[in-house]
Amino acid sequence: MDKFTQLDGLVAPMDRANIDTDMIIPKQFLKSIKRSGFGPNLFDELRYLDEGKPDQDSSQRPKNPDFVLNQPRYEGASILLARQNFGCGSSREHAPWALLDYGFRCVIAPSFADIFYNNCFKNGILPIVLDESIVDGLFKEAASEEGYRLIIDLEAKEIRTSKGRSIAFDVDDFRRHCLLNGLDDIGLTLEDSDAIYAFEAKHKAASPWLFREA
Amino acid sequence: MAGKTLYDKLWDNHLVQQRDDGTSLIYIDRQLLHEVTSPQAFEGLRLAGRKPWRLDTNLATPDHNVPTTLKERNEGNDGIKDPVSKIQVVTLDDNCDDFGITEFKINDIRQGIVHVVGPEQGATLPGMTLVCGDSHTATHGAFGALAHGIGTSEVEHVMATQCLIQRKMRNMLVKVNGKLAAGVTGKDIVLAVIGKIGTAGGNGCAIEFGGEAIQSLSMEGRMTICNMAIEAGARVGLVAVDQTTIDYVKGRPFAPSEAQWEQAVAAWQDLHSDVDAEFDVVVELDAADIEPQVTWGNSPEMVLPVSGIVPNPAEQAEEDQQKAYARALEYMGLQAGQSITDIKLDSVFIGSCTNSRIEDLREAAAVAKGKKVAANVKQALVVPGSGLVKQQAEKEGLDKIFVEAGFEWREPGCSMCLAMNADKLGAGEHCASTSNRNFEGRQGFGGRTHLVSPGMAAAAAVAGHFVDVRDVLQAS
Numbered sequence: 044m045d046k047f048t049q050l051d052g053l054v055a056p057m058d059r060a061n062i063d064t065d066m067i068i069p070k071q072f073l074k075s076i077k078r079s080g081f082g083p084n085l086f087d088e089l090r091y092l093d094e095g096k097p098d099q100d101s102s103q104r105p106k107n108p109d110f111v112l113n114q115p116r117y118e119g120a121s122i123l124l125a126r127q128n129f130g131c132g133s134s135r136e137h138a139p140w141a142l143l144d145y146g147f148r149c150v151i152a153p154s155f156a157d158i159f160y161n162n163c164f165k166n167g168i169l170p171i172v173l174d175e176s177i178v179d180g181l182f183k184e185a186a187s188e189e190g191y192r193l194i195i196d197l198e199a200k201e202i203r204t205s206k207g208r209s210i211a212f213d214v215d216d217f218r219r220h221c222l223l224n225g226l227d228d229i230g231l232t233l234e235d236s237d238a239i240y241a242f243e244a245k246h247k248a249a250s251p252w253l254f255r256e257a
Numbered sequence: 258m259a260g261k262t263l264y265d266k267l268w269d270n271h272l273v274q275q276r277d278d279g280t281s282l283i284y285i286d287r288q289l290l291h292e293v294t295s296p297q298a299f300e301g302l303r304l305a306g307r308k309p310w311r312l313d314t315n316l317a318t319p320d321h322n323v324p325t326t327l328k329e330r331n332e333g334n335d336g337i338k339d340p341v342s343k344i345q346v347v348t349l350d351d352n353c354d355d356f357g358i359t360e361f362k363i364n365d366i367r368q369g370i371v372h373v374v375g376p377e378q379g380a381t382l383p384g385m386t387l388v389c390g391d392s393h394t395a396t397h398g399a400f401g402a403l404a405h406g407i408g409t410s411e412v413e414h415v416m417a418t419q420c421l422i423q424r425k426m427r428n429m430l431v432k433v434n435g436k437l438a439a440g441v442t443g444k445d446i447v448l449a450v451i452g453k454i455g456t457a458g459g460n461g462c463a464i465e466f467g468g469e470a471i472q473s474l475s476m477e478g479r480m481t482i483c484n485m486a487i488e489a490g491a492r493v494g495l496v497a498v499d500q501t502t503i504d505y506v507k508g509r510p511f512a513p514s515e516a517q518w519e520q521a522v523a524a525w526q527d528l529h530s531d532v533d534a535e536f537d538v539v540v541e542l543d544a545a546d547i548e549p550q551v552t553w554g555n556s557p558e559m560v561l562p563v564s565g566i567v568p569n570p571a572e573q574a575e576e577d578q579q580k581a582y583a584r585a586l587e588y589m590g591l592q593a594g595q596s597i598t599d600i601k602l603d604s605v606f607i608g609s610c611t612n613s614r615i616e617d618l619r620e621a622a623a624v625a626k627g628k629k630v631a632a633n634v635k636q637a638l639v640v641p642g643s644g645l646v647k648q649q650a651e652k653e654g655l656d657k658i659f660v661e662a663g664f665e666w667r668e669p670g671c672s673m674c675l676a677m678n679a680d681k682l683g684a685g686e687h688c689a690s691t692s693n694r695n696f697e698g699r700q701g702f703g704g705r706t707h708l709v710s711p712g713m714a715a716a717a718a719v720a721g722h723f724v725d726v727r728d729v730l731q732a733s
Contacts, residue, residue, distance in 0.1 A: 059580075059581075060577050060581060061456060061457075061556055061581070063556075063694075063696045065675075065694070065696040065697070065698060065699050066696065066697065066698075069698055070675050070676060070677050070699075071677070073293050073321075073677065074293075074322065074339070074341040074342050074344075074345050074677065075341070075345075076296035076297065076300075076344060076345055076348050077297070078297050078409075088697065088698050088702070094702040094703075097341050098341065126577070127457065127577075128456060128457040128460070128490070131456055131457070131490065132392065132694065132696060133391070133392045133406075134294065134390055134391055134392040134394075134406035134407060134408055135293075135294065135408075136294065136297075136390075136408035136409040136410060139408075154457060154460060156457075156460065156490060157460060157461060157490070157492050158392060158405075158406055158407070158408060158487075158492060161408065161411075162408035162410065165408060165410035165411070166410070215278070215279065215280070215424070216278040216279070217276070217278040217279070217280045217422070220278075227305075228414065228422060229305070229307070229413065229414050229417045229418060232282065232414065232417075232418040232420055232422065233417070233418055235273075235274060235282060236418075238273055238274050238282070239273055239282070239284070239310075239418065239419060239420055242273040242274075242284055243284070243419070246271075246284060249524070250384070250521070250524065251517055251520075252382070252512075252513035252514070252517040252520070252521045253286045253382070253385060254313070255313045255511070
């Protein structure tokens with residue numbers, strides 16, 4: 044996983060609540076057995092006018108000119124500004140994989156669905172929860188100012204605007220530590236193997252039926 | 258000190274390590290695997306040179322991509338015509354063979370939707386922790402098990418370490434008091450709950466469903482309710498263990514052996530919230546107020562009783578809601594003020610991890626018996642949740658009732674719930690579906706999904722539009 048320390052990025056505003064994981068990456072693209080290559084199909088049904096198929100050259104497809112990411116001013120955006128309950132629906136990790144493959148490293152919203160929120164951290168994407176009124180303010184600024192950028196400073200846990208305003212955000216210490224250092228949490232858990240073995244022995248004694256003989 | 262909730266007890270019983278940073282290491286007793294969210298996890302293990310911590314906790318079956326037509330199914334994996342889908346199923350087979358994981362392959366009678374197979378096999382047990390790379394893993398909480406969906410990175414984490422790094426959720430109680438009217442089911446309860454608290458209402462919470470109406474339900478009904486906890490934003494749904502739970506589990510292949518049965522049952526007696534347990538959030542509903550439910554929009558919270566009228570976006574209080582409602586009406590091709598019963602249907606789907614168990618099929622068959630699917634309904638599918646559900650239904654003659662009424666009787670799988678196989682809804686078509694999500698494009702590009710119970714779906718198939726299943730049941 045790539046480290047996330049500081050990001051200076053263009054902001055794309057997605058002004059719609061309850062964006063679900065089927066919208067982020069429709070099911071026909073979940074058939075891949077890889078983790079990469081989902082970017083061209085991010086928000087497929089909103090982004091293109093035709094029905095997307097796996098293994099298709101999406102650059103030739105008719106684009107929906109009204110969709111935010113199809114507007115030239117948002118080309119190259121790496122920060123997605125979103126509304127409440129972003130990422131609701133399925134547990135598909137293909138959703139953060141698609142965001143990452145497209146180039147997003149940070150999503151800002153008033154709230155996220157739990158599984159999606161957790162999946163982001165596993166892939167080097169920082170989801171930031173801010174008060175609805177603050178997010179609303181950012182939407183207004185992003186709409187009025189072409190080329191609107193934000194600096195996301197994970198070390199300092201703050202967002203800085205180009206005008207020098209700073210907005211503090213909160214993030215779990217463990218997840219922040221993993222993102223800042225690009226750590227693989229399986230490796231970290233395995234460092235506690237002794238504790239797992241000890242628990243397992245106790246658990247087996249109390250609930251032997253959970254340990255089938257192979 | 259206040260007593261513990263069921264969730265607190267399950268958490269405490271699986272706590273390996275509490276860390277200073279507020280996270281905890283939680284031990285996982287069972288992992289269910291399917292073809293869509295596991296290939297990258299197996300690849301991750303291989304790349305890191307890691308082995309599964311315990312093989313016997315894993316159980317796999319392909320479900321999302323499998324064809325449901327008999328001819329294709331008889332060809333095994335070769336019957337999967339979409340080459341990309343086929344690779345995914347073959348990859349699951351190869352991974353399970355390589356690592357030595359038990360798998361019910363495509364033509365095993367025990368194959369089916371993971372969330373039907375686990376309970377049916379007794380692989381889902383009271384008091385255990387259970388995960389799967391699928392958000393509808395909440396289903397298994399009906400057994401008083403701590404069960405939730407996880408992403409692929411966590412699938413790999415559980416295989417490699419038998420643990421998950423977690424933060425404790427908040428406790429929420431949804432209490433459904435009183436008795437349900439005849440013809441009103443677990444599906445209607447959970448849709449009514451989502452309508453009340455919204456799709457984000459349970460975010461960050463484990464929801465325990467309690468009250469007389471829940472206690473009176475069969476295991477199938479409880480599974481339907483827990484299955485859709487995620488549609489209320491909660492990763493975990495729970496129901497306390499009682500005699501109904503224990504009777505269901507007894508004698509199943511993966512259930513405790515005879516020698517351990519009494520010991521297990523004794524331990525399971527504690528799997529309920531203490532009377533003095535405190536919940537962070539409590540929501541109460543009266544079962545008598547719940548009518549059969551129908552969703553009209555593109556979020557499960559956009560739901561109404563069958564007697565309802567499609568809402569007017571302009572009359573909504575919040576601007577966000579006005580926009581969302583207007584967009585939903587446009588996508589769904591509905592008019593504000595239209596009666597739910599005036600919605601005509603092109604398709605009916607009875608199946609999915611929400612409603613494809615034997616009781617669901619009995620409920621639909623009771624409505625369809627001796628009747629015919631309406632002419633305007635182009636396709637009416639019945640897709641059993643597993644090979645064993647199919648076998649049982651055929652033993653009871655349910656397949657004949659469906660086929661005589663004009664339904665197609667299919668092979669088990671996820672099918673048109675999310676249309677990853679060949680079963681798809683056409684653009685603009687309205688479908689009465691017993692599945693769990695009515696998101697845009699969920700059942701097929703441009704498809705229009707209405708979520709209902711199995712009885713309501715069968716009644717709609719016969720009438721060609723939505724009707725109150727209670728009227729149909731009374732008339733017959």
